[in-house]
Amino acid sequence: MTLNxxxxxxxxxxxxxxxxxxxxxxxxxxxxxxGNPLTAYIDPNFTKEQQEILLxxxxxxxxxxxxxxxFLLNLLQGNLGTSFVYRDDVLRVVARVLPxxxxxxxxxxxxxxVVGVLGGILLAWLRGKKGxxxxxxxxxxxxxxxxxxxxxxxxxxFSFRLGWLPSSGTGPxxxxxxxxxxxxxxxxxxKYMLLPSLTLAIYLLGLPLLLMRTNxxxxxxxxxxxIARMRGLSERRVMLKYAARNAILPVVTAMAVGFGYAIxxxxxxxxVFSWPGLGRLLVDAVTMSDYPLAQGAxxxxxxxxxxxxxxxxxxxxxxDPRITVEDMG
Amino acid sequence: MSLLxxxxxxxxxxxxxxxxxxxxxVSFSVEPGQSLGLVxxxxxxxxxxxxxxxxxxxxxxxxxxxxxxxDGQDLTLLPEKEMRNVRWRDLSLIPQAAMDSLNPVYPVxxxxxxxxxxxxxMTKKEAHARTVELxxxxxxxxxxxxNFPHEYSGGMKQRAAIAxxxxxxxxxxxxxxxxxxxxxxxxxxxxxxLKRLRSELNLALIxxxxxxxxxxxxxxxxxxxxxxxxxxxxxxxEVLENPLHPYTMGLENAFPDPRQQxxxxxxxxxxxxxxxxxxxxxxxxPRCPFAxxxxxxxxxxxxxxxxxxxxxAACFRLSETLKLQKLxxxxxxxxxx
Numbered sequence: 112m113t114l115n116x117x118x119x120x121x122x123x124x125x126x127x128x129x130x131x132x133x134x135x136x137x138x139x140x141x142x143x144x145x146g147n148p149l150t151a152y153i154d155p156n157f158t159k160e161q162q163e164i165l166l167x168x169x170x171x172x173x174x175x176x177x178x179x180x181x182f183l184l185n186l187l188q189g190n191l192g193t194s195f196v197y198r199d200d201v202l203r204v205v206a207r208v209l210p211x212x213x214x215x216x217x218x219x220x221x222x223x224x225v226v227g228v229l230g231g232i233l234l235a236w237l238r239g240k241k242g243x244x245x246x247x248x249x250x251x252x253x254x255x256x257x258x259x260x261x262x263x264x265x266x267x268x269f270s271f272r273l274g275w276l277p278s279s280g281t282g283p284x285x286x287x288x289x290x291x292x293x294x295x296x297x298x299x300x301x302k303y304m305l306l307p308s309l310t311l312a313i314y315l316l317g318l319p320l321l322l323m324r325t326n327x328x329x330x331x332x333x334x335x336x337x338i339a340r341m342r343g344l345s346e347r348r349v350m351l352k353y354a355a356r357n358a359i360l361p362v363v364t365a366m367a368v369g370f371g372y373a374i375x376x377x378x379x380x381x382x383v384f385s386w387p388g389l390g391r392l393l394v395d396a397v398t399m400s401d402y403p404l405a406q407g408a409x410x411x412x413x414x415x416x417x418x419x420x421x422x423x424x425x426x427x428x429x430x431d432p433r434i435t436v437e438d439m440g
Numbered sequence: 441m442s443l444l445x446x447x448x449x450x451x452x453x454x455x456x457x458x459x460x461x462x463x464x465x466v467s468f469s470v471e472p473g474q475s476l477g478l479v480x481x482x483x484x485x486x487x488x489x490x491x492x493x494x495x496x497x498x499x500x501x502x503x504x505x506x507x508x509x510x511d512g513q514d515l516t517l518l519p520e521k522e523m524r525n526v527r528w529r530d531l532s533l534i535p536q537a538a539m540d541s542l543n544p545v546y547p548v549x550x551x552x553x554x555x556x557x558x559x560x561x562m563t564k565k566e567a568h569a570r571t572v573e574l575x576x577x578x579x580x581x582x583x584x585x586x587n588f589p590h591e592y593s594g595g596m597k598q599r600a601a602i603a604x605x606x607x608x609x610x611x612x613x614x615x616x617x618x619x620x621x622x623x624x625x626x627x628x629x630x631x632x633x634l635k636r637l638r639s640e641l642n643l644a645l646i647x648x649x650x651x652x653x654x655x656x657x658x659x660x661x662x663x664x665x666x667x668x669x670x671x672x673x674x675x676x677x678e679v680l681e682n683p684l685h686p687y688t689m690g691l692e693n694a695f696p697d698p699r700q701q702x703x704x705x706x707x708x709x710x711x712x713x714x715x716x717x718x719x720x721x722x723x724x725x726p727r728c729p730f731a732x733x734x735x736x737x738x739x740x741x742x743x744x745x746x747x748x749x750x751x752x753a754a755c756f757r758l759s760e761t762l763k764l765q766k767l768x769x770x771x772x773x774x775x776x777x
Contacts, residue, residue: 334541342532343523353543431544
């Protein structure tokens with residue numbers, strides 16, 4: 112499989128354009144909101160002079176268009192501005208919590224998509240049998256149950272009643288991990304992550320499972336599947352190499368796109384489990400009117416989503432030889 | 441002993457409206473190295489019967505009765521695991537949908553490697569050598585082995601399907617409409633290829649088609665099916681030159697004959713019967729211009745009239761064949777009354 116760099120380059124350019132549009136919309140949406148962005152932040156007891164110094168400090172005394180250009184220039188240099196609340200570089204504030212979100216996302220997505228794909232294959236295999244009906248009803252249930260409700264239920268059972276797993280945070284009170292790596296390799300951290308990631312996985316599971324099942328039911332009707340059977344190949348081989356291998360293509364795309372959505376899902380899960388991640392930071396930033404931080408966090412979430420779409424496209428062209436560069440051009 | 445002896449074979453479908461008798465009491469046999477043409481219009485049960493023989497059927501299909509003796513062994517009674525061994529080693533298929541018979545996400549060679557290593561117990565190296573050999577045999581460039589199915593033209597895919605069917609040197613190949621989807625020039629190439637390979641490898645062939653001219657060219661014997669039943673069978677020449685059943689006569693009228701330039705093409709009015717509630721008498725009677733009262737009430741038994749050519753038909757008016765053949769050539773005969 113040879114990668115086409117021209118195509119990747121063009122697709123990368125499209126990605127940057129998309130991000131620029133998102134950044135522009137974010138910038139103006141926050142500026143167009145009623146009231147001075149600083150009213151919530153500046154103490155009314157400040158003197159006029161103090162207020163003006165602050166406005167100047169944040170560049171809010173300049174015309175909107177000039178502010179926009181400064182914002183873009185800063186953005187190009189990787190500077191997302193300074194958080195009003197944390198008094199720190201937005202990127203640094205986000206970088207502190209981003210790994211937590213990524214661990215949670217990745218772990219839940221992997222569980223959800225591995226279980227989902229296998230479950231989808233199984234349900235397609237059981238087509239027409241009782242197991243299929245039970246499986247579909249169960250999946251629809253997990254898909255439509257609100258995340259916070261499942262989260263609370265899981266907490267009530269495993270944390271409060273059985274006392275098996277901790278209920279909130281990334282570690283015991285007062286404990287800090289020496290480094291990201293120390294955290295990632297610590298069994299304690301994984302113990303804390305188990306409940307939130309399982310809750311998220313239960314919610315995410317439905318999409319790949321039902322998608323895989325539907326695609327598989329379709330590919331099972333394809334003539335190459337029937338003919339593989341006529342070649343005397345084993346049923347397992349026919350189902351996996353022929354039906355499932357072809358059915359999995361859209362599921363892979365869904366997984367990459369699911370990454371983006373998983374950040375949204377995290378807002379709820381992270382709050383239920385008090386998980387210090389990007390979703391919680393975002394909610395806090397909005398409630399505290401910390402516009403640079405909210406703007407930065409939103410932009411980062413959008414960037415992850417756009418980037419995963421890009422990855423999905425590339426993956427698709429690797430997985431499906433029929434998709435060639437000409438088709439994608 | 442015949443290589444394949446199908447006796448009173450039935451394949452039914454469970455449908456919402458009831459049970460469709462798609463193949464209803466079909467008998468025929470194929471000798472080693474012989475070729476047999478199975479003819480009939482779409483929906484007459486040709487493909488259903490093939491799927492029943494190889495026992496890869498639609499979920500709602502079942503075999504209520506009948507025997508499929510392959511080398512004396514009844515395939516309908518074979519456990520699935522043993523049946524799997526018969527498939528492709530002894531009995532292979534050039535599928536109707538040869539266009540999409542290959543897994544689209546694997547190179548074409550993969551299907552060959554799979555069959556040769558898993559079913560033919562070859563090593564990967566041997567399998568590759570054999571694949572190159574097969575490709576050359578059917579006139580495909582071995583350089584294209586690594587290509588994906590979508591990079592092949594229709595004719596190339598058809599040739600690949602033929603090569604794949606011959607991979608394990610089976611004794612019987614069933615070709616289900618092998619050239620229907622191809623243009624005339626490629627049709628000719630593929631048919632000639634099949635003919636040549638057949639004489640080279642001495643394999644028996646069942647050719648399923650709705651095109652009489654294809655059968656005339658490639659087959660020793662012919663079985664004419666209508667609505668799930670055999671209406672006529674015999675040696676190809678006999679059946680085509682001296683048709684006994686009105687349906688065969690009608691079928692021949694519908695195809696151009698290069699020897700008779702001025703021959704008018706006549707179609708058979710109406711359409712095949714509903715197989716859930718088939719007519720109680722002869723299934724062709726509702727469309728037959730020569731049908732009598734008796735034909736509508738009673739089912740005509742199959743009778744052999746020419747032992748030498750094993751030629752016979754299921755019709756009550758076999759004694760009037762010459763008269764009917766003459767009438768069948770007239771356009772007026774086939775016009776609805």
